[in-house]
Amino acid sequence: MTKQKQPSDTIAQSGESEEDTPERELPLVVLGEMVIMPHMTVPLQVGQGKSYRAMEQAWDEDQEVLLIFVSESEIESYKNGQPQQFPPIGVIARLEEFIKLPDGTVRIILEGLVRARLLEAIQVDPFFRVRCLPLTDAEPVGMEVEALMDTVKQQVDEFVDHLGEVPQDAVAFVHRIDKPGHLADIVTYAPAFEFTERLDILNEIDPVERLRRAYMLLARQLELLKLRQKIQQDTKEVLDQSQREYFLREQMRVIRRELGEDEDSDDPIDELRRKIAELNAPDYVKEQATHELKRLAQQGMNSPEAGVIRTYLDWIINLPWSEEEISEISIAQAQEVLDEDHYGLEKVKERLLEYLAVRKLAGSRMRSPILCLVGPPGVGKTSLGRSIARALGRSFVRTSLGGIRDEAEIRGHRRTYIGAMPGRVIQGMKTAKSRYPVYILDEVDKIGQDFRGDPTSALLEVLDPEQNNTFSDHYLEIPYDLSQVVF
Structure with missing residues (x-):
């Protein structure tokens, strides 16, 4: 519930001295x-x-x-x-x-x-x-004050002309201000100013000196804005030159083909097209990869987005998508591997063998449960996972989750962000080079959470057998099947 507050009578009105103002x-x-x-x-x-x-x-x-x-x-x-x-x-x-x-x-x-x-x-x-x-601010008058205020307002107009994102109502409001202290406060609130610069203006009690400082800060920001626009213009000219070179190279390639000469076999677009055609993946994966490849071909390898698209296609191409032959589970061999790698731990080994026996009997009908290994550091939790992978004839991958606080560490970052990458789960699958690895999620008890999200909630889609056959990574933006992974 809200209500309007009335101004307090105890706040000193403009023109009162500090001595007359009550504490x-x-x-x-x-x-x-x-x-x-x-x-x-x-x-x-x-x-x-x-x-x-x-x-x-x-x-x-x-x-x-x-x-x-x-x-x-x-x-x-x-x-x-x-x-x-x-x-x-x-x-x-x-x-x-x-x-x-x-x-x-x-x-x-x-x-x-x-x-x-x-x-x-x-x-x-x-x-x-x-x-x-x-x-309260004093109300200084005089030609110098008026000239300083007019200069600052002209600076504001020039700043807005270069920025081009400020509503005209805001500019008109600035021109109506008739007190130097008020003008300095409003000008300094522009987004271009840093916290320390605004704090410096706040701490200045004298309104004329405050406006002088605001003038100096605004002049500096205006010079920076002009320099930034010059750099952007120079960059645009370089990009236009790169686009021109791209079209010329395409024309040269067509001319060589018409003359019957050999074309450049190392064309990266053709290489990516060949890899996508050979990719043993579901149709929706190939469609997504083909769509991105068309974007890359249209924009050219010299375009600003080329590196982002190329990295994305490399991830799709290098991830394991295809079905594989899984060797028969041998309980005797599994017991031999566990005994060979670990002394003692009889109850733990017995539980692991029981788990493998159930998997062998249930076959593909079984929704794989999650094995949880608990214990202090150094007792052999990770090495037991490695032994299970060796017993099953599968690749082994380990991801440490200790200390992560960002949900994007699990789900990945969206490609709109600079330096975006898939989450740790997809990175682990690329490392495993198999859709059927034994995957150790280490130190899950040390996961934190803050304003960037809750990583433990994101893990639910990774581990839940009802959901993980269509795990969605923010970077890939296409479903990935984790249902055959032994977590």
Whole structure:
């Protein structure tokens, strides 16, 4: 539930001096790697912690909060309630919206009101409460101030002309600003500015000096933008030249063919086409590979995407897709291999032999269960898996999952990302060079999770016999059959 908050009467209005402004005691909210200037309204999503409790209290009491802004490396000390030093300047803000979400976080809208000097902390738990002094901008006048504001507004126009992504309403709003401090705050909120640059502007109390610094920062960003556009133009010219060379080579190839001369047999497109034709894979795999090969042929080997498509086709071609002959399971041979590789472990060996006997009796009708080997490091879990592979006459592959926190480590990254690769499962299948390996997923108890997803949930599709015959890797974007793997 939300409601509109009214401005507090205790915040000093423009033109009042610091001495005339009463001190205030407010809940403290700590934000990492971002700055909310006065006159700005920003939506945020906040998790549990001291800042969450501070905003909850402020919302219940219809009270403002004091925002301070720190780097990511300093956030942890505030969470522990032991910051080394509070920033000198913050921003008093009003909560316009406060909505609790099912996942335990809260969605808020904060409106920055005025700068404030942080005097001291008067409470640490359950959240920080501080004493602060609101700071209002003076209203300087004069020809120099007007000239500086006009110059900055002209810079904004030039910046927008080069960027070409800023709504005209925003530009018109900047031109209507008639106070130097307000203009500096708004200009500095452009996406091109870094956290430390915005923090430097926030900490400057004098509005004219603040605008001078904003002018210098904007001038630097404008030069960088011009340089970036020049580099892009130079790059485009190089690519156009590469495209021209590609067409000329194609014409030369056609001319050689018409003259009856030998064409270049090492053409990478033809080589890939031959490998796809020889690929023993399902039809949908060949269709996908052929589609990507057509894209590569149309764009040419010198195009920016050529390397991405070529890498993708190499993965499809080198993965094991075909059915293979599986040797008969020999319980006697399996026992001999286990005894040869491991001394003792009688109960473990007995359970493994029982598992192999059931597989032999059930044959292809059996949905393979998952073997779980538990024990401290060095007791032989991985070597037992290697012995099972030797007993079954299958290849062996091991993937360590200890410490991974990203779901993409299992499912792979989508090809839209630079440097994208398949997940570890598909990489392991390529290493095994067989659809029927013994696959050890090592250290599954050390898998973590964070905002990038839950790798343990992604493992369900890998291990569940009902799903793993159509395992979907984000990079491949085509189903891959893992049902014959012994996990």
